[in-house]
Amino acid sequence: MDFKKLIESRSEEHFKNYIPTLSIDCVIFSFHETTLQVLILKMKDQYGWGLPGGYVKKEENVDDAAVRILKERTGTENIYLQQFYTFGNLKRSESAFEEYSDDLWHKQRFVSIGYYALAEHSNLKLIVDEYSSAVEWHSIDNLPSFMMDHRAILDKALMTLREQLNNHPIGYNLLPxxxxxxxxxxxxxxxxxxxxxxxxxxxxxxxxxxxxxxxxxxxxxxxxxxxxxxxxxxxxxxxxxxxxxxxx
Amino acid sequence: MDFKKLIESRSEEHFKNYIPTLSIDCVIFSFHETTLQVLILKMKDQYGWGLPGGYVKKEENVDDAAVRILKERTGTENIYLQQFYTFGNLKRSESAFEEYSDDLWHKQRFVSIGYYALAEHSNLKLIVDEYSSAVEWHSIDNLPSFMMDHRAILDKALMTLREQLNNHPIGYNLLPxxxxxxxxxxxxxxxxxxxxxxxxxxxxxxxxxxxxxxxxxxxxxxxxxxxxxxxxxxxxxxxxxxxxxxxx
Structure with a gap:
């Protein structure tokens, strides 16, 4: 099945199972070989890279949805996870899914709740799902271009780490x-x-x-x-x- | 018109104008007569007090919605306003609007984005709207009981002030x-x-x-x-x- 048909085939099920308007994006950091790295993925039909994310089930707490999404994406659930900001600009996903019909789930307006996670490489599996062509760790010094507002979400997560360095167990969770x-x-x-x-x-x-x-x-x-x-x-x-x- | 009929009469218009699932709650702090005070209101048919809040228009950025809501509630727009956390527990508003029909706008599941504001008493008007019976400043040492999860939202805002005291202009915006x-x-x-x-x-x-x-x-x-x-x-x-x- 080509990618467009795959996305379209999931739309109805998404409308049925998830609450509208809300998505979750995860910025997963790891400190590896003395660089700070972030886990990013390439969706099959997008030019830029993206953050791993997902939606909130109708009968699910938002924080539980973040844990579930992280587990689906990395096989892990026992890692430090913290909500840091919610991104609600009207045009934040304007450029994505342009060639699709307006009633597609993915083309709706989504306000995205950002979570950052701190993990060691060895604790995470890189799961390439059916929507993605690649999942990779990239050093924050050497990032590719991103889809939608995902670069701004990543930058805000980094700024949050900086502000929280003296109040949250960031060193502990990033170091072996x-x-x-x-x-x-x-x-x-x-x-x-x-x-x-x-x-x-x-x-x-x-x-x-x-x-x-x-x-x-x-x-x-x-x-x-x-x-x-x-x-x-x-x-x-x-x-x-x-x-x-x-x-x- | 009694309160129940008023709420019901607005439901359809709310579904038309606002994006679903999302609300905004504002924790407005003021430092007055050497106490830290917070602006709270009493909705006509609720037992507990609540935070001033509102919804996001379909063609509006989330941050702009927070500014608009603050202006509608206090007559002011030039005050320090900062998003601090998003509250998404499934049952967070379970007890409110129990006696209403399930298709009422207000009875839907809302995930609420919390903003805190820092202001001087004299800059704000206390606007008692048609849903409210009172709008008052209360010292954080002497708070009444709250509806839904509004007390938890307030406590999280206070914790955020504490964590951000060294990084954000909190003293400047609370003092004359x-x-x-x-x-x-x-x-x-x-x-x-x-x-x-x-x-x-x-x-x-x-x-x-x-x-x-x-x-x-x-x-x-x-x-x-x-x-x-x-x-x-x-x-x-x-x-x-x-x-x-x-x-x-």
Whole structure:
């Protein structure tokens, strides 16, 4: 079946099962090989790339719909997921589905609720569904062009990470259980969008007393093996409640 | 016309003019006589109080709808308005409109986008519309019971103020142009939900270099007239961009 016929064949079922007007888009971040990456997909008939998303069932809480969509798209449900903004511009999806009939489900006006997720690569499956030709991780430094307003949704998610860095467990959810100090600093630099002084960063992050220095170091490599750390989850959560304090 | 007939008479027009499924609720804060107050209203046939709200027109951006609703409810449009969360629980409005027919507009499932506004009492008119029996400012320390999930929406707005205090111009938009240091401290205490040490607070807020000490003091009262301050808007906005730094 060609793509147009596939989309059209699903329209009636969508009208029956989902509440109108509302969609969900997920910005799934991962910190991998010292770059911040985002999971994006290519719909078969769109020029730009898109964020994984979906709709809300008639008998479903909106937050539960986000969890379900994430699971359908990645096979995972136990990852950090947070609503961050709702996108409601009248013309936000104007250019998509132009060649379809006006009564197509996908061509209706949708206001989209944005959720961001924080995950490790290894925890997610990349599920290429029947609408998509590709699902890939891309570094935020090197993104392709996007369909509809999905680039603006992604940028707003990034801005939210930056604002919430001192109040939400963002480092904890993006880093592996054991990490080195340079990895932690790199993550902060990417989210804050600026270089940080190494000495200042170490002093500040250690002063919060939220890290545990492990009795092991990373193997391999010609250089001195770097020390490994993990978060002291109890102290970390207590510190986030008040907000981690200090400029970076 | 009694209230039930009034609501029923508007249903058809609402289906025609507004997009389905979506509503907007506004949490309008004001700092008045050293208390943080919120504007709430009493709908004629509901037991609990409610937040001022409305719907999104078919040919209207969601953010523009929030501005329009605020203007219809308060006569004002130039106040600080910020979307903060979208509330989508299936049963959020279950108890309202129970005695009405299932095809009534108001009885449909609505997912509500929350906006908070920051304003001065004197800038707002309290408009009692045909659906309401009262519109009042209430201190957040002394709130009545609410209809639907409006108390949860209000609490989430307050939590957002707390998280955004160091990144958004909340002090500037809640205080009058000229204010005393005790007033500023009181506002921070209410939003943060804790007493602050006077000396520490003064030192910290002055160190940010975001205030201008005015060459005047407040008249009246038996005590020494307190100094007046205002925000240095340029420095304040620059500081917020990085985030005001330091624990309170």
């Amino acid at each position: 259980e054991k990490f080195t100090m340079p990895e932690l600093q790199k993550l902060y630099e990417i989210i804050l969008g600026k270089k940080l002084n190494r000495g200042n960063f170490y002093r500040k992050i250690l002063r919060f007393d939220i890290l545990i220095k492990l009795d092991e170091s990373r193997k391999g490599g010609a250089h001195k093996a770097p020390d490994l750390y993990s978060f002291d989850l109890e102290k970390y959560n207590a510190a986030l409640k008040d907000g981690l304090q200090g400029s970076w | 142009e000229k204010f005393t240091m005790p007033e500023l401290q009181k506002l921070y205490e209410i939003i943060l939900g804790k007493k602050l040490n006077r000396g520490n607070f003064y030192r910290k807020i002055l160190r940010f270099d975001i205030l201008i000490k005015l060459d005047e003091s407040r008249k009246g009262g038996a005590h020494k007239a307190p100094d007046l301050y205002s925000f240095d808007l340029e420095k304040y906005n620059a500081a917020l961009k990085d985030g005001l730094q330091g624990s309170w």
